[in-house]
Amino acid sequence: MLERYEQALEQAEIAASKGTGFGQFLVAINAAAIRDARRAAEALDALSNSPSFAQDPADFMRRHGATEEIVSEAMTRYHEARRLALGPDGAEPAIQR
Numbered sequence: 873m874l875e876r877y878e879q880a881l882e883q884a885e886i887a888a889s890k891g892t893g894f895g896q897f898l899v900a901i902n903a904a905a906i907r908d909a910r911r912a913a914e915a916l917d918a919l920s921n922s923p924s925f926a927q928d929p930a931d932f933m934r935r936h937g938a939t940e941e942i943v944s945e946a947m948t949r950y951h952e953a954r955r956l957a958l959g960p961d962g963a964e965p966a967i968q969r
């Protein structure tokens with residue numbers, strides 16, 4: 873929310889390296905903020921391996937004390953990351969697997 877996306881992305885990658893769905897979520901939203909479609913797509917792909925988090929990230933954040941302002945901003949950025957990670961027609965991944 874402070875718009876320090878590069879710094880936030882570095883910290884998110886540390887969290888993601890520990891195998892947490894929340895870490896991948898943070899990588900995705902911060903990568904999207906700097907328009908890095910490849911990193912956002914990779915994080916979203918890894919996030920799909922954490923179904924308990926990926927199913928309802930907003931609920932996860934609320935259960936861990938996030939305010940509604942934070943939940944709303946994070947979910948807006950999450951949806952932006954998903955759009956960015958898709959190709960121009962909205963159906964193809966922005967990365968080559």
